[in-house]
Amino acid sequence: MLDRALAALKSNEGIALSQFNDPNSKEFHDRELYVVCFNMSDGKITAYSGPALLGVDIRTLSLNDDPVGQRTYDAIHNSLQESIVTMDYKFPKPGKTEPVPKQSLAVRPSKQPALKYTTDAIMFAQMPSA
Numbered sequence: 001m002l003d004r005a006l007a008a009l010k011s012n013e014g015i016a017l018s019q020f021n022d023p024n025s026k027e028f029h030d031r032e033l034y035v036v037c038f039n040m041s042d043g044k045i046t047a048y049s050g051p052a053l054l055g056v057d058i059r060t061l062s063l064n065d066d067p068v069g070q071r072t073y074d075a076i077h078n079s080l081q082e083s084i085v086t087m088d089y090k091f092p093k094p095g096k097t098e099p100v101p102k103q104s105l106a107v108r109p110s111k112q113p114a115l116k117y118t119t120d121a122i123m124f125a126q127m128p129s130a
Contacts, residue, residue: 001028020035032094036048043060068089083108
């Protein structure tokens, strides 16, 4: 899914973000898997599994005492372009309250002069295999 999201973003950012934000887009939403995008310049989320966090600075997000948003931002900010980084965290499954281990994979797209996209980071959340 991460490779598909990166290719879609490079092909046409506007269409890609629309698809990433559309919960009916099966290409970018599969059970608990979904694409999240944000800008490195201001941390603003540009794609999420629902509208609630669009425009929110990812660096402000936390889960209990875990500053997961800042950790995510830092991991991607400090990575090389096109390299994949992983981030572990705990979050409840939908409809549950008990946090369970999850892992996000993220990539920082390379900036190509011909492409004028503004999204600087793509990631998706997944349940690690047991």
